[in-house]
Amino acid sequence: MSSNHPRVVIAGTGSGVGKTAITAGIMNRLSKHRCVQGYKVGPDFIDPMFHTLACKRQSRNLDSFFMDQVTIKNLFGWASQDADISIIEGVRGLYDGLTSTGDDGSTAEIAKFLGAPVILVVNARSLAKSAAAHVLGFKMLDPDVTIAGVILNNVSGDRHRKKATEAVENLTSIPVVGTVEKLHEKLAERHLGLVTTFESDNSKILKQTSDMVENIDFSQIEEIADNAADMQFNINCPFETSPCENVKIGIPFDKAYSFYYHENLESLHYAGACLKYFKPTEGESLPDVDGIYLGGGYPEIYASEISSNKDFIEGLKTFSDDGKLVYGECGGMMTLCSSIVNMNEYKMANIFPEKAVQTQQRQGLSYVKATATPDNFLFAGQEIRSHEFHYSHLDPSPSGPFAYSISRGTGFNNGFDGKIVNKTIGTYMHQHALSTKSWGTSFVKFMSDA
Structure with a gap:
C-alpha cells in the first residue's frame, strides 16, 4: 500500500471520555465525501459495530496481545488498501496497556506501529487551564508519540x-481541532458496554453522533491524517487459505449473537467454508450445515426468545449428539448449557449439564493465555491467546475433559476452560483468527474429514 496512506488515531486521556461516540461522528461526517476505514485498538466487539455503521464498511480490531507487529501492519494494509483515510479509535487512556510502564497492549503502541499521529480526546468538564496540564503531560510522556490535535469534550x-481552547493551544502548542458540547443524552450502555447496533435505532445513533461533532474542524483532521509518517504496508491477504472444501458452517447472527471478530468469519471463508447466517431470536432454525459456530453476545438478555425456539435449541442438541462440530464462545457456550439463569431460568440446549448463572459481579475480564489440551480436536498442543469478558459462571463447576489449560485468565475458575462433549467445545474465551492462524483451516479440515 502507498507509504503515505492517510491515518489518524483518536485516543483518550482515559476510559469514559467519549471516544467511541466522537469517533463514530467523525467517521460518519468524513464518509460523506471519502472512503473511511475504521479500526478499534483492543479486543472490543461493540465499538467496531458503531464504526461499521458510520463508515458503511467493516471495522477491524488491532490488538497487540493477539497479533504481532508484522500481522497488525499486514491487517491494516490489507483492509485499508482501497480506503481514502483510516481512523483508529484507541482503548482506555492513550498509554494504558498490560503493564504500568510499558507500551504492550496500549493505543500508543499501535500508533507507533502504524506511524499514525494522535488526536487526544480530553474530558474538559470544569477544566480550563488545567486542560492544558492534561494535554502537556500526555505530550511529554513519550516523545515518540505524535499528539497532533486535541478534542475537548463536555464544554459548557x-x-x-x-x-479551554486558548489554554491548550497557548501552553502546549497543540491545536484544538474541535470541541463537543456537554450532552444530556448519551449512547445507551449495559454491563458489557454500549448497547449494540443490532438492538438500537441506528438512524438515531448516526444523527446523534454526527450532531455531537458539528464543532470539529474536519479539514484539520484530514490534514493531520495526511501528514502521517511514510510507511509501507503489506497488502497481501493475511489468512491461511485452502482449496474449496465444500463445507458449510452455521453462524447465528442477531441481537443475541453478535460478538464475532470479523477476521474469524473471513478466516473460515478463506479456508473454504460457506457461511450460513441465521437469526435464532427471530425464530429461525438451524440451517443445513456441517458445523456450527456460536459467537458471544447477550443470550441472557434474550433467553426467553432463544428458549422458545425449540427448533434451534433441540437442533443443537441433536447436532451435537450426532458427533458434528459445535463451537461456542462465551454467550454461545452459555446456550450449550442446560439453562441460563438470570431473573428466571430458561431452558437451553442441554449439551452440557451445567447451568449458566448470570451475576451482578464481573466473573472474568482479562486477556487469556492458554494451551490447547490433547483432547482439543481442533487446536491440540497450540499456544492460544484470547480474551474473556463475562458476568456468568457455570454451576456446578464443570468437569472435564477440557479443551484449554489456562495460565493467564479466569475461564471456568479451575485452571481450565472449554468443556468438551462429543465434538462440541464451549468456552468463555474469544479467540482471534490472526492470533490462532490455523483458526479457519482447522475448522474446515475437521468438517471435511468428518
Missing part, C-alpha cells in the same frame, strides 16, 4: 470553550 458554552 462559548466562554468555557474559548478559555
Whole structure:
C-alpha cells in the first residue's frame, strides 16, 4: 500500500471520555465525501459495530496481545488498501496497556506501529487551564508519540470553550481541532458496554453522533491524517487459505449473537467454508450445515426468545449428539448449557449439564493465555491467546475433559476452560483468527474429514 496512506488515531486521556461516540461522528461526517476505514485498538466487539455503521464498511480490531507487529501492519494494509483515510479509535487512556510502564497492549503502541499521529480526546468538564496540564503531560510522556490535535469534550458554552481552547493551544502548542458540547443524552450502555447496533435505532445513533461533532474542524483532521509518517504496508491477504472444501458452517447472527471478530468469519471463508447466517431470536432454525459456530453476545438478555425456539435449541442438541462440530464462545457456550439463569431460568440446549448463572459481579475480564489440551480436536498442543469478558459462571463447576489449560485468565475458575462433549467445545474465551492462524483451516479440515 502507498507509504503515505492517510491515518489518524483518536485516543483518550482515559476510559469514559467519549471516544467511541466522537469517533463514530467523525467517521460518519468524513464518509460523506471519502472512503473511511475504521479500526478499534483492543479486543472490543461493540465499538467496531458503531464504526461499521458510520463508515458503511467493516471495522477491524488491532490488538497487540493477539497479533504481532508484522500481522497488525499486514491487517491494516490489507483492509485499508482501497480506503481514502483510516481512523483508529484507541482503548482506555492513550498509554494504558498490560503493564504500568510499558507500551504492550496500549493505543500508543499501535500508533507507533502504524506511524499514525494522535488526536487526544480530553474530558474538559470544569477544566480550563488545567486542560492544558492534561494535554502537556500526555505530550511529554513519550516523545515518540505524535499528539497532533486535541478534542475537548463536555464544554459548557462559548466562554468555557474559548478559555479551554486558548489554554491548550497557548501552553502546549497543540491545536484544538474541535470541541463537543456537554450532552444530556448519551449512547445507551449495559454491563458489557454500549448497547449494540443490532438492538438500537441506528438512524438515531448516526444523527446523534454526527450532531455531537458539528464543532470539529474536519479539514484539520484530514490534514493531520495526511501528514502521517511514510510507511509501507503489506497488502497481501493475511489468512491461511485452502482449496474449496465444500463445507458449510452455521453462524447465528442477531441481537443475541453478535460478538464475532470479523477476521474469524473471513478466516473460515478463506479456508473454504460457506457461511450460513441465521437469526435464532427471530425464530429461525438451524440451517443445513456441517458445523456450527456460536459467537458471544447477550443470550441472557434474550433467553426467553432463544428458549422458545425449540427448533434451534433441540437442533443443537441433536447436532451435537450426532458427533458434528459445535463451537461456542462465551454467550454461545452459555446456550450449550442446560439453562441460563438470570431473573428466571430458561431452558437451553442441554449439551452440557451445567447451568449458566448470570451475576451482578464481573466473573472474568482479562486477556487469556492458554494451551490447547490433547483432547482439543481442533487446536491440540497450540499456544492460544484470547480474551474473556463475562458476568456468568457455570454451576456446578464443570468437569472435564477440557479443551484449554489456562495460565493467564479466569475461564471456568479451575485452571481450565472449554468443556468438551462429543465434538462440541464451549468456552468463555474469544479467540482471534490472526492470533490462532490455523483458526479457519482447522475448522474446515475437521468438517471435511468428518
